[in-house]
Amino acid sequence: MRHTRPAVGVTALVLLAAACSPGPGAAPGAATPAPAKPGYLAVADPALPGGGTLNFQVHVDTGAATGLDPQLADVATSWQLMSLVYETLVTVGPDFSIQPMLAERWETPDPTTYVFHLREGVKFSNGRAMTADDVVGSLKRLLASKSVWVGQLGPVKSVAKDGDAAVRVTLKEPYAPFLAALANVPAAVLPMKEVEDKSVDLATTMLGTGPYVVGEHRQDVSWSFRRNPEYWAQGRPALDAVNVTIAPEEAARIAALQNGSASMATLGNVDSAGMLAGAANVQVLSQATTDFYYLMLNTQAPGSKFADPRVRQAVNLAMNRTQIAEVATGGQGKPTGVTPAGLPGACDPATLPSATGGGAEAARRLLAEAGAQNLSFTLAIYSTEPAPAVAQVIQQNLQQAGITVKIEQTDEATWAGKVYGKAPAEFDAALSWFAGYADAGMVTKWWNPDVAGFNAGFMKADAALSEAIDAAGKATGAARTEALAKVCQEADRDAQMIPLVTRPVTVAYRTDALSPSLYATEGYGNVLRLLPEIRAKKAQ
Amino acid sequence: MRALLRDLDGLSRAGLACLALLVLVALGSVVHLGGDPDAIVGPRLQPPGPQWWLGTDNLGRSMLPRVMEGVGTTLLLSSVAVLVTAVVSAGFGILAGYRGGYVSELVLRLVEVLYSFPAVVLAILVAAVMGPGQTAALAAIVLVTIPLMTRLVRAAAAGVARRDYVTAAVISGARLSRVLGRHVLPNVSGTIAVQGTYALSVGISVEGGLSFLGFGVQPPQASLGVLIRQGGTYMIAAPWLVAGPCAVLVVAILAINVLGDGLRDRLEPRQPRSLT
Numbered sequence: 001m002r003h004t005r006p007a008v009g010v011t012a013l014v015l016l017a018a019a020c021s022p023g024p025g026a027a028p029g030a031a032t033p034a035p036a037k038p039g040y041l042a043v044a045d046p047a048l049p050g051g052g053t054l055n056f057q058v059h060v061d062t063g064a065a066t067g068l069d070p071q072l073a074d075v076a077t078s079w080q081l082m083s084l085v086y087e088t089l090v091t092v093g094p095d096f097s098i099q100p101m102l103a104e105r106w107e108t109p110d111p112t113t114y115v116f117h118l119r120e121g122v123k124f125s126n127g128r129a130m131t132a133d134d135v136v137g138s139l140k141r142l143l144a145s146k147s148v149w150v151g152q153l154g155p156v157k158s159v160a161k162d163g164d165a166a167v168r169v170t171l172k173e174p175y176a177p178f179l180a181a182l183a184n185v186p187a188a189v190l191p192m193k194e195v196e197d198k199s200v201d202l203a204t205t206m207l208g209t210g211p212y213v214v215g216e217h218r219q220d221v222s223w224s225f226r227r228n229p230e231y232w233a234q235g236r237p238a239l240d241a242v243n244v245t246i247a248p249e250e251a252a253r254i255a256a257l258q259n260g261s262a263s264m265a266t267l268g269n270v271d272s273a274g275m276l277a278g279a280a281n282v283q284v285l286s287q288a289t290t291d292f293y294y295l296m297l298n299t300q301a302p303g304s305k306f307a308d309p310r311v312r313q314a315v316n317l318a319m320n321r322t323q324i325a326e327v328a329t330g331g332q333g334k335p336t337g338v339t340p341a342g343l344p345g346a347c348d349p350a351t352l353p354s355a356t357g358g359g360a361e362a363a364r365r366l367l368a369e370a371g372a373q374n375l376s377f378t379l380a381i382y383s384t385e386p387a388p389a390v391a392q393v394i395q396q397n398l399q400q401a402g403i404t405v406k407i408e409q410t411d412e413a414t415w416a417g418k419v420y421g422k423a424p425a426e427f428d429a430a431l432s433w434f435a436g437y438a439d440a441g442m443v444t445k446w447w448n449p450d451v452a453g454f455n456a457g458f459m460k461a462d463a464a465l466s467e468a469i470d471a472a473g474k475a476t477g478a479a480r481t482e483a484l485a486k487v488c489q490e491a492d493r494d495a496q497m498i499p500l501v502t503r504p505v506t507v508a509y510r511t512d513a514l515s516p517s518l519y520a521t522e523g524y525g526n527v528l529r530l531l532p533e534i535r536a537k538k539a540q
Numbered sequence: 541m542r543a544l545l546r547d548l549d550g551l552s553r554a555g556l557a558c559l560a561l562l563v564l565v566a567l568g569s570v571v572h573l574g575g576d577p578d579a580i581v582g583p584r585l586q587p588p589g590p591q592w593w594l595g596t597d598n599l600g601r602s603m604l605p606r607v608m609e610g611v612g613t614t615l616l617l618s619s620v621a622v623l624v625t626a627v628v629s630a631g632f633g634i635l636a637g638y639r640g641g642y643v644s645e646l647v648l649r650l651v652e653v654l655y656s657f658p659a660v661v662l663a664i665l666v667a668a669v670m671g672p673g674q675t676a677a678l679a680a681i682v683l684v685t686i687p688l689m690t691r692l693v694r695a696a697a698a699g700v701a702r703r704d705y706v707t708a709a710v711i712s713g714a715r716l717s718r719v720l721g722r723h724v725l726p727n728v729s730g731t732i733a734v735q736g737t738y739a740l741s742v743g744i745s746v747e748g749g750l751s752f753l754g755f756g757v758q759p760p761q762a763s764l765g766v767l768i769r770q771g772g773t774y775m776i777a778a779p780w781l782v783a784g785p786c787a788v789l790v791v792a793i794l795a796i797n798v799l800g801d802g803l804r805d806r807l808e809p810r811q812p813r814s815l816t
Contacts, residue, residue, distance in 0.1 A: 251773055271585070271598060274777040327580060327599050389599055392760045396580055407759050410672055 039094025041285045041507075044238070044535045045515040052536025053241045054514065056528070057253045057265040059384055060412055061220045061246045069202040070188045071138075071147045074454065076291070076435045076525025079185040083526055084225050084242060085125075086188035086208035089116050089135065089167075090179055092529070094519050096290075096343065096438040098179045102130065102189055102209065103167075111174040111476070112157075116167045123230040124191045125213045132161045137192030139169070149186035151451035152442055154178050154473060175473050176480060177439035184437070184524055211237035211532045220246050237532035248411075250385055254508075257282050263513040263536075266527055267506040268385035270330035281512040286332055290340035290436025290443075290523040291503040293333075293390050295319075295379075298458040299496055300424040305377055310370040312495035314363040315429075316354040318401035319394065325501040328389040332504035338444050338491035340436030341502050342521070345481045347488035349499070354492050363401035376404035377428035382415040390500065391431050405429075423457035430458075433503045438523040441472045441480075444487050447497060459496040513537055552802020558795035562788070566612030574605035578760045585778045595780040597770070606762040607784045613763040615792070617674060618743035621681035622736050628682070629689035630732055634724050636690075637697025644694065655687045659746055667755040677756035681746050685739040692735055696728040703727075730804050737800035741793050764789050 037043055062077045070086045073079055090106070093099035100106075103116035122130040139159045143150055154175035162168040171178065181187065191207050194200035200207050206214045209232065212225035223244040227237055245262065247253045250269050256262035258279045269275065273284040297306040297315060306312050321335035335355075339346040349355060358365075367373055381391045388409060395405040410418070419430045434443050448466045449456040468490045472483035491499070507527050509516050515537055517530035548556070568574065575581065579601060586596040594603035636647035654662070663680035670676045700706060706723050714722075747765040750756030757763045764785050771782030 254773075269773060271774065271777060274585075275774060278776050323580075327584060330584065330598075388759050392578070392599055393580070395760065396578065408672060409758055410667075410755075414668075 041518040044517040048535040050238045055263045057247045057262040080526045084212040085206040085210040112171040114169045122232045125228045134192045135167045138190040152181040180439035238535045264509040272506045284508045287505045293433045293500040295498040296430045314366040316495040318363040328393045333501035337488040339440040343440040345440040352492045360400035380427045380430040382412040425457035435525045462494045465490040548802045555795040555798035569608035577605040577609040594784045610762040610764045625685045633690045633693025634697045637694040638701045651687045659684045681743040689735045696731040700727045
């Protein structure tokens with residue numbers, strides 16, 4: 001049995017080496033920041049020739065979970081990949097401005113009417129020209145579907161052609177977030193002729209007007225996209241191909257950046273910039289987003305501890321959002337109310353009752369009043385950073401109020417099954433994040449489970465909150481800021497879902513391989529929004 | 541026991557002393573001797589200093605109590621798992637080695653089925669049934685370490701079963717349990733001890749991987765595996781996060797190995813020592 005001795009020693013060394021290795025390719029000398037213009041973190045060098053490949057790494061592949069139909073896609077990771085193939089009438093520009101996309105311009109003759117003038121020369125990747133019928137059919141299909149995005153489109157009364165190159169959308173009443181809602185992948189223009197004659201099944205085939213077409217998809221492993229030869233924008237996309245690798249481990253993505261096998265990656269660890277500081281030719285950018293973490297308290301489970309609003313309010317009071325932002329997101333996130341911090345019209349979370357109500361001591365009093373002094377519950381989280389860090393700070397916050405939290409960490413698929421799989425849902429509390437979009441009123445819709453059916457398993461509609469959300473949708477100008485403040489107050493009181501801090505997004509890329517374009521702000525979790533502009537520095 | 545200790549060589553005694561020290565550290569963490577391992581006590585990623593002897597982690601928690609807690613978690617989890625593995629593997633391995641024939645074939649095929657599953661898949665299966673946590677991690681470590689130990693014990697037992705003293709015991713009418721317990725088990729105990737130390741290091745490694753995937757130790761509880769995985773991410777920016785747990789891991793594995801070596805020499809003095 002002597003041969004096992006060296007084996008044990010080798011095991012120890014391997015363990016040490018695995019833990020202690022900085023990864024191949026690490027070298028001193030961090031790259032300098034790329035020059036950028038206002039609203040941008042980076043701007044691609046237009047002098048670089050076209051061609052080349054983007055090797056992009058992300059942590060998760062949600063394709064199988066939601067299918068490939070863009071109208072049914074309900075998570076930001078799906079939207080990001082689908083945006084390579086599908087396009088919308090309008091898109092989001094720098095600082096959340098709404099910009100033309102497949103509609104080259106639009107008019108609003110009155111507050112309830114939008115007339116979109118379609119861009120000429122747009123074709124689907126099968127070579128067929130996009131028509132107004134495709135736009136009308138796509139929006140009607142979306143409105144008739146079970147898509148969660150129907151709730152975001154607002155009170156659409158009718159969608160009709162206005163000549164051959166325009167589409168008229170009429171709303172029942174004014175709805176401020178309408179254009180921002182049209183700017184997301186579920187509102188993409190689909191090849192309706194092919195859908196109707198059933199020559200294309202959108203659940204399994206992606207066919208759009210976007211810059212790329214799908215080459216191959218291996219679930220949880222990779223996607224490959226190649227340039228759409230029919231793409232309407234001249235000279236774009238610059239890159240010939242995009243390879244997306246699914247690398248769940250953060251360390252694997254960092255190593256891939258260091259050794260050059262990835263030219264771009266999204267990173268969850270808030271300290272990524274520091275960790276890659278010594279890596280040669282790697283630039284790390286932190287994109288400000290309107291996405292935010294929130295805590296779900298399940299009020300619908302039989303015998304729920306959170307059915308009593310005082311208990312929920314106590315949890316809300318005990319939450320130290322500043323500490324969560326400083327510690328769990330390394331100061332990159334910001335405390336937020338239900339209207340995402342950073343968006344025009346968003347409320348100031350420091351003025352909400354949960355922030356001014358007395359903190360942990362007030363929480364203890366409320367719990368005593370509710371007869372729940374020894375409150376303890378399990379917090380379901382997934383292992384993607386920085387969620388575990390946020391959860392652990394929450395645990396510490398609640399401990400100050402005498403609340404015991406047991407953290408249950410699983411992979412994202414298991415977590416999603418537990419949180420959304422059954423009604424009533426089988427969890428006490430859970431942590432997640434919402435994309436914050438480009439309008440402060442949009443994400444508030446998810447606080448009404450009658451609109452956001454995916455939440456119905458763990459929360460019930462609150463009449464006052466739902467009314468405030470609807471009022472904020474209709475309001476304009478100064479009245480809208482007031483209406484949004486009211487939504488914040490009501491969501492803070494209801495506390496079935498407790499907004500916490502904004503979610504920082506870190507994007508890293510190889511400066512010797514890529515010249516990227518990236519907005520300074522993003523609302524739909526899509527770091528590939530400017531992909532058609534990105535250029536390669538060398539053939540790969 | 542005193543005689544056993546007296547017969548150990550100096551290196552083995554040093555190993556035993558280190559192991560005892562680690563056990564004391566683990567016990568100290570139970571009463572928060574180094575502080576509360578979960579409490580946020582200072583700024584993030586602070587290097588070691590008078591205030592925080594081993595620095596602070598990415599949440600501003602002192603690393604000293606976290607390493608102490610990690611030692612306890614890992615030693616407890618791995619030791620219990622290896623103990624269970626040893627009992628199960630010894631039972632099946634000795635029976636298979638002694639009986640041979642279809643019993644041996646059956647045990648080997650079962651072991652091969654376990655072998656055919658990657659450790660992570662096994663862990664996910666266990667966690668799906670039991671729910672994530674220490675128990676799932678323990679079960680997964682047992683299932684991962686059982687195949688190799690069972691095979692080796694079976695091989696050793698098959699050799700012992702052909703010895704004259706075993707044949708003599710059978711002829712003299714000894715019951716199966718007596719033959720296995722009195723004549724076979726003591727002669728394969730060296731194999732079990734040696735494999736136990738190997739399984740312990742495998743257990744520590746598996747525990748770290750499982751906890752990273754969310755099927756093992758749940759946050760904020762620390763284990764050496766968790767701390768090393770987390771610290772490895774910060775190797776450049778905050779090397780102290782990985783240095784402490786790595787040093788403890790090296791000491792733990794070396795201590796276990798030299799002690800195992802000494803015990804083996806004491807228990808199987810007729811086995812020749814290798815030159816290495």
